[in-house]
Amino acid sequence: METLWFILVAFMLTMYVILDGFDLGAGIIHLLVGRTENERRLTLNAIGPVWDGNEVWILAAGGTLYFAFPQVYASSFSGFYLPLIIILWLLMLRGLGIEFRHQVHNPLWKRFWDSAFSFASILLAVFFGAALGNIVRGVPLNSDGYFFEPLWTTFTVVPESGILDWFTVVLGLVAFFTLTAHGANYIAMKTDGEVQTRSRSIAGKAWWGVLVTSVVGLIATSSIKPEIWTTFTEHPWGYIFPVLGVLGLAGMIIFNVRRQDTRAFLSSTTFIAGMLASTAFGLYPNLLPSSIDPSNSLTIYNTAAQAYGLNVGLVWWIVGMVLAAGYFIYVYRAFRGKVVLPAEDAGY
Amino acid sequence: MEDALLINRLQFAFTIMYHYLFPQLTMGLGLLIVILKGLSLWKKDERYNVSARFWAKIFAINFAVGVVTGIPMEFQFGTNWAKFSTFAGGVIGQTLAMEGVFAFFLESTFLGLFLFGEKKLGQAGHFAAAFLVFLGSWVSGYFIIATNAWMQHPVAYAIASDGSVHVNDYWGLLFNPWIGWQYTHNMIGAVITAAFVMAAVGAYYLLANRDAEYGKIFIRTGVVAGAIASLLVAFPTGDGQVQNVYKHQPVTFAGMEGLFETKEGAELMLIGQPDMEKLRMDNPLYVPKLLSFLTHYRWTAEVKGLQAFPRDEWPTNVPLLYYSYHIMVGLGTIFIAIMLVSVFLLWKRKLYATRWVLWILMLAFPFPYIANTAGWMTAELGRQPWLVYGLMRTADGISPTVSAGNSLFTLLGFLGMYFVIGVLFLLLVIKKINQGPESGAATH
Numbered sequence: 001m002e003t004l005w006f007i008l009v010a011f012m013l014t015m016y017v018i019l020d021g022f023d024l025g026a027g028i029i030h031l032l033v034g035r036t037e038n039e040r041r042l043t044l045n046a047i048g049p050v051w052d053g054n055e056v057w058i059l060a061a062g063g064t065l066y067f068a069f070p071q072v073y074a075s076s077f078s079g080f081y082l083p084l085i086i087i088l089w090l091l092m093l094r095g096l097g098i099e100f101r102h103q104v105h106n107p108l109w110k111r112f113w114d115s116a117f118s119f120a121s122i123l124l125a126v127f128f129g130a131a132l133g134n135i136v137r138g139v140p141l142n143s144d145g146y147f148f149e150p151l152w153t154t155f156t157v158v159p160e161s162g163i164l165d166w167f168t169v170v171l172g173l174v175a176f177f178t179l180t181a182h183g184a185n186y187i188a189m190k191t192d193g194e195v196q197t198r199s200r201s202i203a204g205k206a207w208w209g210v211l212v213t214s215v216v217g218l219i220a221t222s223s224i225k226p227e228i229w230t231t232f233t234e235h236p237w238g239y240i241f242p243v244l245g246v247l248g249l250a251g252m253i254i255f256n257v258r259r260q261d262t263r264a265f266l267s268s269t270t271f272i273a274g275m276l277a278s279t280a281f282g283l284y285p286n287l288l289p290s291s292i293d294p295s296n297s298l299t300i301y302n303t304a305a306q307a308y309g310l311n312v313g314l315v316w317w318i319v320g321m322v323l324a325a326g327y328f329i330y331v332y333r334a335f336r337g338k339v340v341l342p343a344e345d346a347g348y
Numbered sequence: 349m350e351d352a353l354l355i356n357r358l359q360f361a362f363t364i365m366y367h368y369l370f371p372q373l374t375m376g377l378g379l380l381i382v383i384l385k386g387l388s389l390w391k392k393d394e395r396y397n398v399s400a401r402f403w404a405k406i407f408a409i410n411f412a413v414g415v416v417t418g419i420p421m422e423f424q425f426g427t428n429w430a431k432f433s434t435f436a437g438g439v440i441g442q443t444l445a446m447e448g449v450f451a452f453f454l455e456s457t458f459l460g461l462f463l464f465g466e467k468k469l470g471q472a473g474h475f476a477a478a479f480l481v482f483l484g485s486w487v488s489g490y491f492i493i494a495t496n497a498w499m500q501h502p503v504a505y506a507i508a509s510d511g512s513v514h515v516n517d518y519w520g521l522l523f524n525p526w527i528g529w530q531y532t533h534n535m536i537g538a539v540i541t542a543a544f545v546m547a548a549v550g551a552y553y554l555l556a557n558r559d560a561e562y563g564k565i566f567i568r569t570g571v572v573a574g575a576i577a578s579l580l581v582a583f584p585t586g587d588g589q590v591q592n593v594y595k596h597q598p599v600t601f602a603g604m605e606g607l608f609e610t611k612e613g614a615e616l617m618l619i620g621q622p623d624m625e626k627l628r629m630d631n632p633l634y635v636p637k638l639l640s641f642l643t644h645y646r647w648t649a650e651v652k653g654l655q656a657f658p659r660d661e662w663p664t665n666v667p668l669l670y671y672s673y674h675i676m677v678g679l680g681t682i683f684i685a686i687m688l689v690s691v692f693l694l695w696k697r698k699l700y701a702t703r704w705v706l707w708i709l710m711l712a713f714p715f716p717y718i719a720n721t722a723g724w725m726t727a728e729l730g731r732q733p734w735l736v737y738g739l740m741r742t743a744d745g746i747s748p749t750v751s752a753g754n755s756l757f758t759l760l761g762f763l764g765m766y767f768v769i770g771v772l773f774l775l776l777v778i779k780k781i782n783q784g785p786e787s788g789a790a791t792h
Binding site (some may be wrong): 029048049050052060062064074075076079082083084092095147148160305306313316320322327328331340348 | 408409412413414416419420422423425427428430431432433434436437438439440441442444445446447448449450452454456457458459460461464465468484504508512514516517518523686747748749750751754755757758763765769772776779
């Protein structure tokens with residue numbers, strides 16, 4: 001049962017990164033692909049009707065983590081205090097950027113919110129990557145199951161490191177380039193003309209960034225946390241996840257060159273899913289490894305809620321997910337196809 | 349440690365009070381928009397449709413601020429109240445996760461369709477989208493009240509060997525006896541806010557001699573909904589909620605009412621200042637024996653005062669608790685008066701020409717916000733010194749590793765950010781009101 005909830009939490013976080021990931025990517029490239037007001041409205045209308053629903057995945061994932069593994073929720077959220085609150089502020093700024101921008105027809109107002117939207121998206125991508133890096137590297141958990149990390153100390157990977165050290169920054173860059181390419185694929189798929197051409201070109205360039213940073217990140221991970229491969233050697237079927245990731249990575253550039261945007265988008269989706277699944281597989285059964293003493297690590301076994309709650313939770317979770325899947329299919333179908341700009345007073 | 353506790357409490361209090369300014373309008377206006385949309389379908393009158401669209405624009409701005417200020421709430425349970433989360437996550441994690449899965453997905457999906465999909469959906473479909481947005485916001489409210497109700501009156505749990513609590517009766521948690529009155533009282537309070545806001549905009553249009561047709565619709569809808577809701581918030585829901593407090597948190601009740609000594613035939617305090625040194629009310633103005641009657645329906649029944657309980661179980665801030673409760677009840681009484689006068693004049697077909705009442709309606713809209721906030725302050729201050737009533741003290745719930753300096757940094761950040769958001773929100777809403785209901789209507 002604990003293993004199942006580990007998978008479900010990982011699944012929800014992956015859904016978040018895939019879905020809100022393209023919103024963030026769209027934010028990162030927003031100023032580059034849209035030069036005129038109408039071009040910028042294209043990007044915003046492409047994500048406008050869906051970004052809020054996409055963001056809900058992180059709230060739902062957080063809630064699920066909270067009831068399934070309360071100690072992990074408490075320990076990680078208090079330990080990552082500053083970066084998490086900063087992420088909240090950035091999420092707020094991003095949301096307001098999208099929702100407030102179109103309320104006033106004034107060039108300065110729009111320029112301000114365009115920049116805020118883009119700035120917040122860039123930092124969010126880097127912070128999310130760095131957060132993943134922290135979990136992979138481990139945090140200084142004490143024997144009570146708590147820790148606190150400052151934003152940075154010396155940028156070296158030591159037990160008393162900060163949130164940002166060279167390793168987590170590398171993973172932050174992986175996330176940045178990946179979401180840039182992912183968002184560019186999405187925008188290319190949803191638009192025509194100049195915006196589409198520019199998005200394709202950015203997706204192509206970002207791919208090289210993904211490739212280089214991923215290779216560096218992979219080597220770094222293997223040298224800092226060689227244990228991550230133990231689960232794979234013990235259960236070789238798990239290699240399917242990194243293989244999926246590599247296939248996705250290859251698909252991203254192949255379909256980009258062929259200008260098949262939907263397939264390129266599906267490839268970046270596969271890449272993200274493959275990489276996150278590989279990480280989760282390597283971490284299992286740890287949820288938050290301790291960098292001080294492995295016996296302090298928070299695992300699914302020493303933090304899970306009791307069986308009754310997990311069993312009942314599964315019933316409503318399945319019902320809720322079926323409903324949510326229904327809404328998502330409905331809304332994505334309703335807004336399917338290329339974005340058509342609505343009149344100035346409607347839409348984004 | 350003392351500093352950290354105070355700052356964590358201040359940050360939560362500030363962010364939750366600020367946040368709740370928005371959902372109360374979302375939930376109340378959600379219902380009123382469904383009513384306007386329904387009227388347009390039923391009466392085949394396009395003016396109701398234009399009205400619904402106008403309020404949808406304000407709803408959208410309000411909803412966006414509600415969403416962005418809501419994200420920090422769930423997160424703060426982990427960031428600032430880690431010990432509490434470890435202790436109680438096995439219970440309230442359930443209700444909070446259910447809010448995300450059942451309410452947020454619903455709301456966020458259909459809001460987009462409601463705001464931008466009128467043409468695609470057709471009128472019946474658009475009505476359905478409005479209804480689903482309303483439903484989502486009320487379901488969300490239910491799970492939050494269920495969470496709070498458990499903290500006020502913990503039920504359906506077992507204590508594990510490590511001291512943490514875990515749910516052991518799912519339906520018991522969702523149908524906690526505390527929920528019924530608290531939920532209905534709270535939701536009707538939200539409808540009052542929306543009714544006053546709608547009536548205020550209507551009164552403004554009439555007094556400013558513009559958009560009179562719509563002004564009348566807004567006043568009519570606001571005043572009728574406001575009158576019904578103002579009555580229901582007092583009785584039976586408010587009364588029922590007070591009975592709950594009296595039964596399960598008698599010491600809180602004594603603090604709310606400003607009753608220091610146990611008495612047969614206790615008085616109902618109307619005005620007065622609690623003196624915590626001499627343990628009595630200064631300048632009291634009261635109705636003799638009424639409190640005994642209201643609680644027991646007997647004039648001479650005994651009601652326990654604060655002094656019947658050990659001092660370390662008293663609410664930590666009795667005067668603020670007492671004022672919050674009395675401000676809420678006092679304003680609630682005034683709302684009934686304003687709304688009944690307005691409805692009477694509406695019935696006599698004189699309301700739209702009675703300028704002094706229109707002035708009152710136009711200026712009264714901030715007070716339901718104050719009353720709703722004061723009501724929540726009563727609930728939360730009344731629960732002190734407990735974080736989970738009878739199980740965990742507030743002082744024991746904070747994150748052990750987050751220093752006071754770090755939480756002060758984020759508290760200041762929230763203060764600054766929310767100030768800017770508030771200014772922008774007012775700017776945008778005033779702009780929409782000034783543009784009027786017919787602006788942009790042609791593009792739909």
